[in-house]
Amino acid sequence: MSLKNPFQSFLNDKCKECDYICSEIRFQQNFKNWTSGNDDIDEFIQGTQLSTHDKYEVSKKALEWIPYNRFCNIKYNEKIGVFRANWIDGYIYGWDNENWVRSNENMLVALKNLNNPKNITLEFMNKIKSDYEFYGITQDPQTKNYMVVLCDKCKKCDYICNAIHFQQNFDNWTSGNDDIDEFIQGTQLLEHTYYYRVNALEWIPYNRFCNIKYNEKIGVFRANWIDGYIYERDNENWVRSNENMLVALKNLNNPKNITLESMNKVYLMNF
Ligand SMILES: [Zn+2]
Ligand SMILES: [Zn+2]
Ligand SMILES: [Zn+2]
Incomplete structure:
Protein backbone atom coordinates (compact mmCIF):
# COMPACT_ATOMS: atom_id res chain seq x y z
CA MET A 1 0.00 0.00 0.00
CA SER A 2 1.42 3.40 -0.91
CA LEU A 3 0.56 6.65 0.80
CA LYS A 4 -0.89 8.92 -1.75
CA ASN A 5 -0.27 12.54 -2.44
CA PRO A 6 -3.35 14.29 -0.97
CA PHE A 7 -3.78 16.33 -4.15
CA GLN A 8 -4.19 13.13 -6.08
CA SER A 9 -7.63 12.58 -4.60
CA PHE A 10 -8.86 15.55 -6.61
CA LEU A 11 -7.96 13.64 -9.73
CA ASN A 12 -9.82 10.72 -11.03
CA ASP A 13 -8.14 7.84 -9.24
CA LYS A 14 -7.38 5.40 -12.02
CA CYS A 15 -5.47 2.16 -11.56
CA LYS A 16 -2.08 2.32 -13.27
CA GLU A 17 -2.36 -1.30 -14.33
CA CYS A 18 -5.93 -1.24 -15.62
CA ASP A 19 -6.24 2.43 -16.64
CA TYR A 20 -9.71 2.65 -15.16
CA ILE A 21 -11.32 2.61 -11.68
CA CYS A 22 -10.92 -1.10 -11.06
CA SER A 23 -11.75 -3.18 -7.98
CA GLU A 24 -8.42 -2.34 -6.36
CA ILE A 25 -9.24 1.38 -6.42
CA ARG A 26 -12.78 0.84 -5.17
CA PHE A 27 -11.49 -1.18 -2.24
CA GLN A 28 -8.76 1.35 -1.53
CA GLN A 29 -11.24 4.22 -1.45
CA ASN A 30 -13.11 2.29 1.24
CA PHE A 31 -10.15 1.59 3.57
CA LYS A 32 -11.05 4.56 5.76
CA ASN A 33 -14.53 3.14 6.41
CA TRP A 34 -13.64 -0.06 8.22
CA THR A 35 -11.16 -1.62 10.63
CA SER A 36 -10.97 -5.00 12.30
CA GLY A 37 -9.28 -3.41 15.32
CA ASN A 38 -6.16 -5.46 14.63
CA ASP A 39 -3.34 -4.14 12.42
CA ASP A 40 -2.22 -7.55 11.17
CA ILE A 41 -5.72 -8.42 10.04
CA ASP A 42 -6.35 -5.00 8.47
CA GLU A 43 -3.12 -5.20 6.51
CA PHE A 44 -3.77 -8.71 5.35
CA ILE A 45 -7.30 -7.99 4.15
CA GLN A 46 -6.16 -4.77 2.47
CA GLY A 47 -3.35 -6.67 0.76
CA THR A 48 -5.79 -9.17 -0.79
CA GLN A 49 -8.00 -6.29 -1.93
CA LEU A 50 -5.10 -4.38 -3.50
CA SER A 51 -4.16 -7.36 -5.61
CA THR A 52 -7.68 -7.75 -7.03
CA HIS A 53 -8.36 -5.84 -10.23
CA ASP A 54 -10.94 -7.74 -12.25
CA LYS A 55 -14.41 -7.31 -10.74
CA TYR A 56 -15.37 -10.91 -11.40
CA GLU A 57 -12.40 -12.13 -9.39
CA VAL A 58 -13.37 -10.33 -6.19
CA SER A 59 -14.98 -13.26 -4.37
CA LYS A 60 -12.12 -15.57 -5.37
CA LYS A 61 -9.24 -13.25 -4.49
CA ALA A 62 -10.21 -10.48 -2.10
CA LEU A 63 -11.18 -10.95 1.54
CA GLU A 64 -13.54 -8.56 3.31
CA TRP A 65 -13.90 -7.37 6.86
CA ILE A 66 -17.44 -8.53 7.66
CA PRO A 67 -19.08 -7.00 10.76
CA TYR A 68 -20.57 -9.65 13.03
CA ASN A 69 -24.06 -8.15 12.74
CA ARG A 70 -24.13 -9.16 9.06
CA PHE A 71 -24.69 -12.76 10.21
CA CYS A 72 -27.86 -14.27 11.60
CA ASN A 73 -28.93 -17.66 12.98
CA ILE A 74 -25.46 -18.18 14.43
CA LYS A 75 -25.28 -21.66 15.94
CA TYR A 76 -22.41 -23.77 17.18
CA ASN A 77 -22.17 -27.14 15.47
CA GLU A 78 -20.47 -29.49 17.93
CA LYS A 79 -19.93 -32.23 15.38
CA ILE A 80 -17.63 -30.12 13.21
CA GLY A 81 -16.52 -27.61 15.86
CA VAL A 82 -17.47 -24.47 13.93
CA PHE A 83 -20.27 -21.96 14.01
CA ARG A 84 -22.84 -22.04 11.23
CA ALA A 85 -24.62 -18.84 10.24
CA ASN A 86 -26.45 -17.14 7.43
CA TRP A 87 -24.55 -14.28 5.82
CA ILE A 88 -27.23 -11.67 5.25
CA ASP A 89 -25.52 -9.87 2.34
CA GLY A 90 -23.79 -12.70 0.51
CA TYR A 91 -20.49 -12.37 -1.32
CA ILE A 92 -19.33 -9.69 -3.75
CA TYR A 93 -20.08 -10.73 -7.28
CA GLY A 94 -18.88 -7.60 -9.06
CA TRP A 95 -19.87 -3.98 -9.23
CA ASP A 96 -22.27 -1.88 -11.16
CA ASN A 97 -21.66 1.88 -11.43
CA GLU A 98 -20.80 2.95 -7.87
CA ASN A 99 -22.05 -0.11 -6.00
CA TRP A 100 -20.81 -3.57 -5.17
CA VAL A 101 -23.18 -6.21 -6.46
CA ARG A 102 -23.63 -9.18 -4.17
CA SER A 103 -24.88 -12.68 -4.74
CA ASN A 104 -26.40 -15.44 -2.60
CA GLU A 105 -28.03 -13.37 0.13
CA ASN A 106 -28.43 -15.36 3.35
CA MET A 107 -25.99 -17.98 2.19
CA LEU A 108 -24.96 -20.58 4.74
CA VAL A 109 -21.39 -20.03 5.93
CA ALA A 110 -19.07 -21.46 8.57
CA LEU A 111 -17.32 -19.21 11.13
CA LYS A 112 -14.13 -20.75 12.39
CA ASN A 113 -11.95 -19.36 15.17
CA LEU A 114 -8.72 -17.72 14.09
CA ASN A 115 -6.59 -18.57 17.08
CA ASN A 116 -3.80 -16.14 16.44
CA PRO A 117 -4.25 -13.15 14.09
CA LYS A 118 -0.47 -13.19 13.52
CA ASN A 119 -0.94 -16.53 11.76
CA ILE A 120 -2.83 -14.99 8.92
CA THR A 121 -0.43 -15.26 6.01
CA LEU A 122 -0.70 -15.98 2.30
CA GLU A 123 0.23 -19.57 3.01
CA PHE A 124 -2.54 -19.88 5.60
CA MET A 125 -5.05 -18.36 3.17
CA ASN A 126 -4.08 -20.65 0.32
CA LYS A 127 -4.36 -23.68 2.56
CA ILE A 128 -7.90 -22.70 3.54
CA LYS A 129 -8.78 -21.98 -0.07
CA SER A 130 -7.93 -25.49 -1.19
CA ASP A 131 -10.92 -26.75 0.84
CA TYR A 132 -13.25 -23.77 1.17
CA GLU A 133 -14.44 -20.58 -0.39
CA PHE A 134 -12.85 -17.96 1.89
CA TYR A 135 -14.80 -14.71 2.01
CA GLY A 136 -13.42 -12.72 4.90
CA ILE A 137 -12.90 -12.24 8.60
CA THR A 138 -15.25 -11.22 11.40
CA GLN A 139 -15.11 -10.82 15.18
CA ASP A 140 -17.53 -11.96 17.84
CA PRO A 141 -18.02 -8.75 19.86
CA GLN A 142 -18.60 -10.73 23.06
CA THR A 143 -15.70 -13.19 23.07
CA LYS A 144 -13.52 -10.84 20.93
CA ASN A 145 -12.52 -13.93 18.94
CA TYR A 146 -11.62 -13.30 15.31
CA MET A 147 -13.16 -15.82 12.93
CA VAL A 148 -12.63 -16.71 9.30
CA VAL A 149 -15.78 -16.80 7.14
CA LEU A 150 -15.90 -19.88 4.93
CA CYS A 151 -18.18 -22.00 2.82
CA ASP A 152 -17.54 -25.62 1.93
CA LYS A 153 -16.75 -26.05 -1.72
CA CYS A 154 -16.76 -29.15 -3.85
CA LYS A 155 -13.26 -30.47 -4.47
CA LYS A 156 -14.31 -31.93 -7.79
CA CYS A 157 -16.02 -28.79 -9.14
CA ASP A 158 -13.92 -26.19 -7.28
CA TYR A 159 -17.05 -24.19 -6.48
CA ILE A 160 -20.23 -24.56 -4.39
CA CYS A 161 -22.07 -27.08 -6.55
ZN1 LIG B 1 -6.48 -2.31 -11.54
ZN1 LIG C 1 -25.13 -21.21 -1.47
ZN1 LIG D 1 -19.32 -30.75 -7.25
Whole structure:
Protein backbone atom coordinates (compact mmCIF):
# COMPACT_ATOMS: atom_id res chain seq x y z
CA MET A 1 0.00 0.00 0.00
CA SER A 2 1.42 3.40 -0.91
CA LEU A 3 0.56 6.65 0.80
CA LYS A 4 -0.89 8.92 -1.75
CA ASN A 5 -0.27 12.54 -2.44
CA PRO A 6 -3.35 14.29 -0.97
CA PHE A 7 -3.78 16.33 -4.15
CA GLN A 8 -4.19 13.13 -6.08
CA SER A 9 -7.63 12.58 -4.60
CA PHE A 10 -8.86 15.55 -6.61
CA LEU A 11 -7.96 13.64 -9.73
CA ASN A 12 -9.82 10.72 -11.03
CA ASP A 13 -8.14 7.84 -9.24
CA LYS A 14 -7.38 5.40 -12.02
CA CYS A 15 -5.47 2.16 -11.56
CA LYS A 16 -2.08 2.32 -13.27
CA GLU A 17 -2.36 -1.30 -14.33
CA CYS A 18 -5.93 -1.24 -15.62
CA ASP A 19 -6.24 2.43 -16.64
CA TYR A 20 -9.71 2.65 -15.16
CA ILE A 21 -11.32 2.61 -11.68
CA CYS A 22 -10.92 -1.10 -11.06
CA SER A 23 -11.75 -3.18 -7.98
CA GLU A 24 -8.42 -2.34 -6.36
CA ILE A 25 -9.24 1.38 -6.42
CA ARG A 26 -12.78 0.84 -5.17
CA PHE A 27 -11.49 -1.18 -2.24
CA GLN A 28 -8.76 1.35 -1.53
CA GLN A 29 -11.24 4.22 -1.45
CA ASN A 30 -13.11 2.29 1.24
CA PHE A 31 -10.15 1.59 3.57
CA LYS A 32 -11.05 4.56 5.76
CA ASN A 33 -14.53 3.14 6.41
CA TRP A 34 -13.64 -0.06 8.22
CA THR A 35 -11.16 -1.62 10.63
CA SER A 36 -10.97 -5.00 12.30
CA GLY A 37 -9.28 -3.41 15.32
CA ASN A 38 -6.16 -5.46 14.63
CA ASP A 39 -3.34 -4.14 12.42
CA ASP A 40 -2.22 -7.55 11.17
CA ILE A 41 -5.72 -8.42 10.04
CA ASP A 42 -6.35 -5.00 8.47
CA GLU A 43 -3.12 -5.20 6.51
CA PHE A 44 -3.77 -8.71 5.35
CA ILE A 45 -7.30 -7.99 4.15
CA GLN A 46 -6.16 -4.77 2.47
CA GLY A 47 -3.35 -6.67 0.76
CA THR A 48 -5.79 -9.17 -0.79
CA GLN A 49 -8.00 -6.29 -1.93
CA LEU A 50 -5.10 -4.38 -3.50
CA SER A 51 -4.16 -7.36 -5.61
CA THR A 52 -7.68 -7.75 -7.03
CA HIS A 53 -8.36 -5.84 -10.23
CA ASP A 54 -10.94 -7.74 -12.25
CA LYS A 55 -14.41 -7.31 -10.74
CA TYR A 56 -15.37 -10.91 -11.40
CA GLU A 57 -12.40 -12.13 -9.39
CA VAL A 58 -13.37 -10.33 -6.19
CA SER A 59 -14.98 -13.26 -4.37
CA LYS A 60 -12.12 -15.57 -5.37
CA LYS A 61 -9.24 -13.25 -4.49
CA ALA A 62 -10.21 -10.48 -2.10
CA LEU A 63 -11.18 -10.95 1.54
CA GLU A 64 -13.54 -8.56 3.31
CA TRP A 65 -13.90 -7.37 6.86
CA ILE A 66 -17.44 -8.53 7.66
CA PRO A 67 -19.08 -7.00 10.76
CA TYR A 68 -20.57 -9.65 13.03
CA ASN A 69 -24.06 -8.15 12.74
CA ARG A 70 -24.13 -9.16 9.06
CA PHE A 71 -24.69 -12.76 10.21
CA CYS A 72 -27.86 -14.27 11.60
CA ASN A 73 -28.93 -17.66 12.98
CA ILE A 74 -25.46 -18.18 14.43
CA LYS A 75 -25.28 -21.66 15.94
CA TYR A 76 -22.41 -23.77 17.18
CA ASN A 77 -22.17 -27.14 15.47
CA GLU A 78 -20.47 -29.49 17.93
CA LYS A 79 -19.93 -32.23 15.38
CA ILE A 80 -17.63 -30.12 13.21
CA GLY A 81 -16.52 -27.61 15.86
CA VAL A 82 -17.47 -24.47 13.93
CA PHE A 83 -20.27 -21.96 14.01
CA ARG A 84 -22.84 -22.04 11.23
CA ALA A 85 -24.62 -18.84 10.24
CA ASN A 86 -26.45 -17.14 7.43
CA TRP A 87 -24.55 -14.28 5.82
CA ILE A 88 -27.23 -11.67 5.25
CA ASP A 89 -25.52 -9.87 2.34
CA GLY A 90 -23.79 -12.70 0.51
CA TYR A 91 -20.49 -12.37 -1.32
CA ILE A 92 -19.33 -9.69 -3.75
CA TYR A 93 -20.08 -10.73 -7.28
CA GLY A 94 -18.88 -7.60 -9.06
CA TRP A 95 -19.87 -3.98 -9.23
CA ASP A 96 -22.27 -1.88 -11.16
CA ASN A 97 -21.66 1.88 -11.43
CA GLU A 98 -20.80 2.95 -7.87
CA ASN A 99 -22.05 -0.11 -6.00
CA TRP A 100 -20.81 -3.57 -5.17
CA VAL A 101 -23.18 -6.21 -6.46
CA ARG A 102 -23.63 -9.18 -4.17
CA SER A 103 -24.88 -12.68 -4.74
CA ASN A 104 -26.40 -15.44 -2.60
CA GLU A 105 -28.03 -13.37 0.13
CA ASN A 106 -28.43 -15.36 3.35
CA MET A 107 -25.99 -17.98 2.19
CA LEU A 108 -24.96 -20.58 4.74
CA VAL A 109 -21.39 -20.03 5.93
CA ALA A 110 -19.07 -21.46 8.57
CA LEU A 111 -17.32 -19.21 11.13
CA LYS A 112 -14.13 -20.75 12.39
CA ASN A 113 -11.95 -19.36 15.17
CA LEU A 114 -8.72 -17.72 14.09
CA ASN A 115 -6.59 -18.57 17.08
CA ASN A 116 -3.80 -16.14 16.44
CA PRO A 117 -4.25 -13.15 14.09
CA LYS A 118 -0.47 -13.19 13.52
CA ASN A 119 -0.94 -16.53 11.76
CA ILE A 120 -2.83 -14.99 8.92
CA THR A 121 -0.43 -15.26 6.01
CA LEU A 122 -0.70 -15.98 2.30
CA GLU A 123 0.23 -19.57 3.01
CA PHE A 124 -2.54 -19.88 5.60
CA MET A 125 -5.05 -18.36 3.17
CA ASN A 126 -4.08 -20.65 0.32
CA LYS A 127 -4.36 -23.68 2.56
CA ILE A 128 -7.90 -22.70 3.54
CA LYS A 129 -8.78 -21.98 -0.07
CA SER A 130 -7.93 -25.49 -1.19
CA ASP A 131 -10.92 -26.75 0.84
CA TYR A 132 -13.25 -23.77 1.17
CA GLU A 133 -14.44 -20.58 -0.39
CA PHE A 134 -12.85 -17.96 1.89
CA TYR A 135 -14.80 -14.71 2.01
CA GLY A 136 -13.42 -12.72 4.90
CA ILE A 137 -12.90 -12.24 8.60
CA THR A 138 -15.25 -11.22 11.40
CA GLN A 139 -15.11 -10.82 15.18
CA ASP A 140 -17.53 -11.96 17.84
CA PRO A 141 -18.02 -8.75 19.86
CA GLN A 142 -18.60 -10.73 23.06
CA THR A 143 -15.70 -13.19 23.07
CA LYS A 144 -13.52 -10.84 20.93
CA ASN A 145 -12.52 -13.93 18.94
CA TYR A 146 -11.62 -13.30 15.31
CA MET A 147 -13.16 -15.82 12.93
CA VAL A 148 -12.63 -16.71 9.30
CA VAL A 149 -15.78 -16.80 7.14
CA LEU A 150 -15.90 -19.88 4.93
CA CYS A 151 -18.18 -22.00 2.82
CA ASP A 152 -17.54 -25.62 1.93
CA LYS A 153 -16.75 -26.05 -1.72
CA CYS A 154 -16.76 -29.15 -3.85
CA LYS A 155 -13.26 -30.47 -4.47
CA LYS A 156 -14.31 -31.93 -7.79
CA CYS A 157 -16.02 -28.79 -9.14
CA ASP A 158 -13.92 -26.19 -7.28
CA TYR A 159 -17.05 -24.19 -6.48
CA ILE A 160 -20.23 -24.56 -4.39
CA CYS A 161 -22.07 -27.08 -6.55
CA ASN A 162 -25.51 -28.54 -5.85
CA ALA A 163 -23.97 -31.52 -4.03
CA ILE A 164 -22.65 -29.09 -1.40
CA HIS A 165 -26.05 -27.44 -1.05
CA PHE A 166 -27.68 -30.84 -0.51
CA GLN A 167 -24.94 -31.80 1.97
CA GLN A 168 -25.49 -28.62 4.00
CA ASN A 169 -29.06 -29.80 4.54
CA PHE A 170 -28.33 -33.38 5.69
CA ASP A 171 -28.90 -32.46 9.36
CA ASN A 172 -32.39 -31.16 8.62
CA TRP A 173 -34.09 -34.35 7.50
CA THR A 174 -34.13 -38.07 8.12
CA SER A 175 -36.27 -40.89 6.80
CA GLY A 176 -35.84 -42.70 10.11
CA ASN A 177 -34.03 -45.52 8.29
CA ASP A 178 -30.25 -45.47 7.89
CA ASP A 179 -30.20 -47.40 4.60
CA ILE A 180 -32.64 -45.00 3.01
CA ASP A 181 -30.87 -41.91 4.41
CA GLU A 182 -27.56 -43.13 3.06
CA PHE A 183 -29.00 -43.96 -0.31
CA ILE A 184 -30.70 -40.59 -0.76
CA GLN A 185 -27.61 -38.73 0.51
CA GLY A 186 -25.49 -40.72 -1.92
CA THR A 187 -27.56 -39.59 -4.88
CA GLN A 188 -27.36 -36.00 -3.63
CA LEU A 189 -23.58 -36.11 -3.22
CA LEU A 190 -23.29 -37.08 -6.88
CA GLU A 191 -25.19 -33.97 -7.95
CA HIS A 192 -22.21 -32.03 -9.32
CA THR A 193 -24.39 -29.55 -11.12
CA TYR A 194 -24.67 -25.79 -10.78
CA TYR A 195 -28.20 -24.88 -11.82
CA TYR A 196 -30.26 -27.86 -12.94
CA ARG A 197 -30.78 -30.95 -10.82
CA VAL A 198 -30.17 -34.13 -12.76
CA ASN A 199 -30.42 -37.23 -10.58
CA ALA A 200 -30.58 -36.42 -6.88
CA LEU A 201 -33.46 -37.99 -4.93
CA GLU A 202 -35.02 -36.30 -1.91
CA TRP A 203 -36.75 -37.34 1.29
CA ILE A 204 -40.34 -36.15 0.89
CA PRO A 205 -42.48 -35.88 4.05
CA TYR A 206 -45.82 -37.65 3.58
CA ASN A 207 -47.73 -34.44 4.29
CA ARG A 208 -46.40 -32.98 1.01
CA PHE A 209 -48.87 -35.23 -0.83
CA CYS A 210 -52.62 -34.80 -1.10
CA ASN A 211 -55.51 -36.69 -2.70
CA ILE A 212 -53.81 -39.97 -1.90
CA LYS A 213 -55.85 -42.82 -3.39
CA TYR A 214 -55.12 -46.48 -3.89
CA ASN A 215 -55.47 -47.64 -7.47
CA GLU A 216 -56.37 -51.36 -7.35
CA LYS A 217 -55.85 -51.93 -11.03
CA ILE A 218 -52.15 -51.09 -10.94
CA GLY A 219 -51.57 -51.76 -7.25
CA VAL A 220 -50.07 -48.34 -6.40
CA PHE A 221 -51.18 -45.18 -4.66
CA ARG A 222 -51.81 -42.11 -6.76
CA ALA A 223 -51.33 -38.68 -5.20
CA ASN A 224 -50.66 -35.05 -5.95
CA TRP A 225 -47.22 -33.83 -4.91
CA ILE A 226 -47.90 -30.35 -3.55
CA ASP A 227 -44.43 -28.90 -4.11
CA GLY A 228 -43.35 -30.62 -7.31
CA TYR A 229 -39.81 -31.64 -8.07
CA ILE A 230 -36.55 -29.71 -7.69
CA TYR A 231 -35.80 -28.19 -11.03
CA GLU A 232 -32.86 -25.89 -10.43
CA ARG A 233 -31.06 -23.74 -7.91
CA ASP A 234 -31.40 -19.98 -7.78
CA ASN A 235 -28.87 -18.53 -5.33
CA GLU A 236 -29.77 -20.06 -1.98
CA ASN A 237 -33.11 -21.55 -2.98
CA TRP A 238 -34.30 -24.61 -4.80
CA VAL A 239 -36.75 -23.76 -7.53
CA ARG A 240 -39.43 -26.39 -8.02
CA SER A 241 -41.51 -27.24 -11.03
CA ASN A 242 -44.89 -28.90 -11.63
CA GLU A 243 -46.66 -28.10 -8.37
CA ASN A 244 -49.40 -30.61 -7.59
CA MET A 245 -48.07 -33.02 -10.17
CA LEU A 246 -49.63 -36.46 -10.19
CA VAL A 247 -47.26 -39.08 -8.83
CA ALA A 248 -47.39 -42.77 -7.96
CA LEU A 249 -46.39 -43.99 -4.49
CA LYS A 250 -45.26 -47.58 -4.58
CA ASN A 251 -44.42 -49.72 -1.58
CA LEU A 252 -40.73 -50.24 -1.01
CA ASN A 253 -40.90 -53.75 0.40
CA ASN A 254 -37.44 -53.82 1.88
CA PRO A 255 -35.42 -50.64 2.37
CA LYS A 256 -32.26 -52.74 2.06
CA ASN A 257 -33.20 -53.31 -1.59
CA ILE A 258 -32.72 -49.70 -2.51
CA THR A 259 -29.62 -49.60 -4.70
CA LEU A 260 -28.56 -47.60 -7.71
CA GLU A 261 -29.66 -50.50 -9.91
CA SER A 262 -33.18 -50.62 -8.54
CA MET A 263 -33.37 -46.82 -8.80
CA ASN A 264 -32.67 -46.95 -12.51
CA LYS A 265 -35.39 -49.56 -12.91
CA VAL A 266 -37.90 -47.35 -11.11
CA TYR A 267 -37.02 -44.50 -13.43
CA LEU A 268 -37.70 -46.68 -16.43
CA MET A 269 -41.07 -47.68 -15.04
CA ASN A 270 -42.30 -44.21 -14.26
CA PHE A 271 -41.01 -41.99 -17.03
ZN1 LIG B 1 -6.48 -2.31 -11.54
ZN1 LIG C 1 -19.32 -30.75 -7.25
ZN1 LIG D 1 -25.13 -21.21 -1.47
